[in-house]
Amino acid sequence: MNPFCVAKNPLPFFSRLFVLLAFISIFAVQSHAESGYDAWLRYELIDDATVKSDYDQSLPAVIVTLDNSEVVQSARNELIRGVRGMLDRTLRMETNLPDENAILLGTLDEIKQKLPDFRAPTDLKKDGFCLRTVSKGGHKILVITAPNDRGVLYGTFRLLLDLSLYKPMADLDEKENPYAPVRVINLWDNLSGAIERGYAGDSIFWKDGHIVKDLTRASDYARLLASLGIDGCSINNVNADARAIDNEHIPELARVAAAFRPWGVRLFVSINFGSPKKIGGLDTFDPLDPRVIAFWTNKVDEIYAAIPDFGGFIMKADSEGELGPSAYGRTHADAANVVARPLQAHGGIVFYRGFVYNSHADWHNLKLDRAKAAYDNFHHLDGQFDDNVIVQIKNGPIDFQVREPASPLFGGLEKTAMAIELQITQEYLGQQRHLCFEVPMWKETLDFDLHAKRGGSQVKALVAGKIFGQPTGGYAGVANVGLDTNWLGHPLAMANLYGFGRLAWDPNLSSEQIADEWTKLTFGHDPQVVETITDMQLNSWRAYENYTGPLGVGGLTDIIEVHYGPGIESCERNGWGQWIRADTNGIGMDRTVATGTGYTAQYHPPVSDRYESLKTCPDKLLLFFHHVSYNYVLHSGKTVVQHVYDAHYQGVQEVQHFVEQWKSLQGKVDEQRYNETLARLEYQVGHATEWRDAVCQWFYKMSGIRDKFNRVGNDPNRIEAESMRLNGYQVFDVTPWETASGGKAIHIVSADGHGSAGFTWTNKPGWYDIAVQYYDQTNGVSQYKLLVAGQTVDQWLADDMLPSRNVPSLPNGHTSTRHTAHGVVLRTGDQIKIEAAADGGEKAPVDYVEIEPASD
């Protein structure tokens, strides 16, 4: 390739973009900042002299590619880039075998022509690969081969993974097939650029109704996906804007597909089932209407004319207000098949979402149960879907709660292809402000045996079609990465995207192995760093569950809007069906056949029996399946309410421990990621405390049962704002009440927007940490000062955007946050005072001050 354009001096001969890309992609790997942009593909210079010297000697200097496809070129360039980063060596590209050791990349057919003696594994499937060192003419040839070019790319990424993990290279012999044929990512990006349930900035694809001009991030994202063996990605919200596939947007989609193509990633698009009417000029979207059939046929042909390797569609119909086949009395199968048929001709697929339920349910009806909806909607249609329809089913029957049983629908479809939908973006799991490594949670579902067939039928096998022999199926992850430099906001959150990809490729990997790999790739091999971060990740989901929703009761949050902080009864008494059925006597959804909604019958025995019986139902899911009194004694021996108290106090302690663990890594982790992570963890402690107190206060008030350790409602180190001497401040009732300590807080009402709240320290002298729990809303930047005996000891701005940008917010469980002044000396009789200034709609609210002996 001649990079010169024929132009007059001084026109640059590589464009600025080209230069930038090339510098980033190959020649400047070592000087990247630790921003998180490179995620697990950092290719850090190996600083273990033994390993480096071993690789320097064992790795050939030449890379030979037998295939000219874009995908194999990516493989070659990636290997050059990776080796350059890790070993500071530039591999030499050749197209013929040289008279020396070499790495040889090619499909099986190509390798056989070049190395007739090469005994290829006979059982390689599409996208599977083989890495093997063979001898030829006295030289060692490291062969990376696969049935298709994408497999060659995946094999190359495997070699780079091996190098990154310091695996020995001598006499390499590896072979792998993907566990499931389907491994795709969904993004819920709106055409405006905003992302539904995205917590890391706006879309990398869309802005103001169009695909962005610069697709560098799209391409870099596809590279990350390819490194995990993910071969498809949808780029718009499942609550789909019909315009995404109109004639104006197809050329734009083609640009994205071109950015994906070198990485073997096929473009998918979410479609609106009402498209024939919305963009097709028809007066109907009845799937059996010939005009509708013609619309979909033409639309699909148009798309494939622009994007020959287009992957297909994602479709959400008849759910949460989306149009669907019910409008014409048609079935989901009718709906899916009408778009599947034209796709079939091109090798395309429809993912038809199983997340269908009535969001206007009557909460008075004790037999109604949203958990039953997916099974009820799809089970009876088994066998009516075309072969290229995949029903995409969330891991649990509700909606990505912190603890749910596996969806019974996985065991209820035998003739229909399925994909399990796992959510990487932490919608109900702390929205990447909290640390929550989801792999152990996913593993519980994937490894769960639904007993759909004798001899075992784990979810991971069911969705891969291994039990009932469906022709396709697999894994769909909802990622919702954004423009934040590190893709997902929290510096440790990309472990979830990595984990999803690794499990989609091989669900038999352990959580421990995945966490270990990710940490080494992301933070290097220092044993203390690896051990500490791995430990934090592996404990984080349990900690999150402990301080939020106990015993499978579900999300005790606002389920209608923001899905973030505590709001215990938000789910009750509305049409969305996530009821917890709590009153002063007891709590829990009775889903038994005997006395409840009958949901347990959707499972096969013995699973159904286990859940039906109070005796055998596991504690962790008790309140999902049964309604019990607060004094009901668990298998653990604790009562329900005491378990709630204990778990919540333990959960906060676990998060406090994360902070200590993280601080032990100071100086061992680069400063940028160290500081970003520490800030998030310290925030998490404050918000976990808010969760704990809201849940415990509520259970205490509702049950009237005291914590036997006397913690709940009794915070000896806490000074309620409403008990302070107020000046310019006034007490107000927080809604819901449990999201303020004691139900009340203070806010500024003075005309000049200034206020102060003070109290006297009557305890013993010493060094203390003073935590101020306040509310940080989106609609203002209040200013706070903390004074002790007249001296300012800290000041800060309430400049966060809680729960998320562009959402107006109030003082409640979503906005409660904490600022801690560390190491302040207090003397008995000291006046402690908060001075603050309100801003906009944010009235500098304060909930309480908590004072504890200084941490070391």
Next chain:
Amino acid sequence: MNPFCVAKNPLPFFSRLFVLLAFISIFAVQSHAESGYDAWLRYELIDDATVKSDYDQSLPAVIVTLDNSEVVQSARNELIRGVRGMLDRTLRMETNLPDENAILLGTLDEIKQKLPDFRAPTDLKKDGFCLRTVSKGGHKILVITAPNDRGVLYGTFRLLLDLSLYKPMADLDEKENPYAPVRVINLWDNLSGAIERGYAGDSIFWKDGHIVKDLTRASDYARLLASLGIDGCSINNVNADARAIDNEHIPELARVAAAFRPWGVRLFVSINFGSPKKIGGLDTFDPLDPRVIAFWTNKVDEIYAAIPDFGGFIMKADSEGELGPSAYGRTHADAANVVARPLQAHGGIVFYRGFVYNSHADWHNLKLDRAKAAYDNFHHLDGQFDDNVIVQIKNGPIDFQVREPASPLFGGLEKTAMAIELQITQEYLGQQRHLCFEVPMWKETLDFDLHAKRGGSQVKALVAGKIFGQPTGGYAGVANVGLDTNWLGHPLAMANLYGFGRLAWDPNLSSEQIADEWTKLTFGHDPQVVETITDMQLNSWRAYENYTGPLGVGGLTDIIEVHYGPGIESCERNGWGQWIRADTNGIGMDRTVATGTGYTAQYHPPVSDRYESLKTCPDKLLLFFHHVSYNYVLHSGKTVVQHVYDAHYQGVQEVQHFVEQWKSLQGKVDEQRYNETLARLEYQVGHATEWRDAVCQWFYKMSGIRDKFNRVGNDPNRIEAESMRLNGYQVFDVTPWETASGGKAIHIVSADGHGSAGFTWTNKPGWYDIAVQYYDQTNGVSQYKLLVAGQTVDQWLADDMLPSRNVPSLPNGHTSTRHTAHGVVLRTGDQIKIEAAADGGEKAPVDYVEIEPASD
């Protein structure tokens, strides 16, 4: 202080600036990035658990200030800030002694009132201080006291230094006086904002003819100075713009003085001796004219009305084109005294620069000698200067060259106050692109005994007035910090500012101790980091001397303009008098009395005798004092020319070793400073090589004497650009010839601005590093690609600004630079090619390619 302004909501109650400052200064120390901005005052959290626990226990929690001055407030706030950073504790401010341990800050008088039993040291001088722990009422009181408030501030900084260095706190008892009364900094900032001999961005004070609005950096700079005990700073170029003190600018100067004042730093200003005419409306500046006397009297009174603690003036007269007393047949004493007298009334000082010489000297005159100028100009005036005039004398007789003898003028003034002028900004020492720690060089001069008086008269004592009893005198450092975040550009260069300050306070400190302190403060206590950086610093001046100017011959650079890269004969045959008197027979300035300029007579015996005699003159200064043949045998046993060859090859090796040393710190130094430093060191290797080759080529050509190790002119790994196959490129002669390998290079002449230069690799196969030596000018951004066997192995932009921004440049010793592609595999017969595109006036010039086996 009530921070609230009476304003309507939502006006912020602290201004944005106030918030920012407060956050940076006290409450957010830990989250700073390692940008270098905090220099040696980082107050990093102590991660040695033993030390931290010791300090947690031994350091009182309360800080009591008995003094309300701005300076003592700074001391108190600084101590709070430092303890907060290092121990995560906020000290409590009191104004009375509490019933517990405390730190007590106050002047001696104040302390005596509060602690009548306190036995103050009787010999404390102005700015000296005492730190002592005493007992009172069963409590320990850590007293920080001094005769004046500035001394209290310095004592506080000492306590913080002790803490930063992990010194034990128990039973503290320290007392120190400054070695000299004068410790000031000069900056050479022009009113435009450009800085003469500044290498780290534009002025932090001036922009477009005025003082900048935001003086945050001015204040932060004063804080750095105060931490070293520096109490004065001039803020404009000694080549002074008369307008600096006109009526428009005095209020602006007052703002700077206000920013300095809390740190005990007094403002000084450089003045133009022609001011009475230039801004005073007079037709004369004759220092004896009554109108001129009146002008200066009024001007000084005006300044003091605005700035009561104004420090005084710096004056450069009759030198390098500046106006001076010679215009009226007056003496330097007349000139100095006319401004000194009005200052005297206010306690102000005049620094009168001794750097006076004729810059239109006749180079044919073998008796003429610029080195003699300072002595000749000032010696005979000894006794005629007022007491508040300080003659400011550069360390050596020429101008900050890499090796000069001590200026004889230090031994030639007995009744005149003196200051030694040391240059922190590395004008002739690599301009902060090269690592050069100047402390060992300064120490040589400071410790040099001029034998001006029996019993020893080291320069450090002479300038402090300790030998002849002048009432004042001391140290002036030319710092030239700029807007670069890290103040001096090179991340390791602030060691020079630190070192100057430490020596100005106590010239008996060793280079080793200073380097050790600075490294610990700047990079932390990791022993490997401390040992490595200290070692690099201590060896850097010698290395720089080795690869640049040998045997005291002087700067072999362009002395008229940029003072940077090699240009061996630039100094010869012009009026500036930095001649090296080289011809084909020999080299060196004969400065003996016997046969030369007679300069040696300016020294007292035995110094004069030692330099006069070839036998006793030290090798390192041989060519400064003597003209010898290239074959002259040194005390070392080597000939002059062989010494030149050996030293230059050794110097480059030393720099290569710096790179290796630095690389051993990867992961132990934060990434930002690691990468910035590595980039500068790798650049330095290339430019040191250019220096070596230029000097060695020139000596070889001039002397005709071969290197006995056959290195010079024989680079087996080098492929000259002029020998390559050229396309679009053409060979041209570089000026001066020695700044290109072989005297020639290539540049692009094609119409489209593109060119290529290729050659065949005929050596054995293996992994290689390929270095391309090219010229990176200011007037274009050329683009380069390096290809091996058709494969791009590297590409880069020539986007540096060599030798410095805003100076048009050409291919020569200043712009020669190097880009190295590491770890490239070569096979015999490979085509290696540079493809390039010219830009603007920069024709993508290339000197040569050098190929060496790959480094590990």
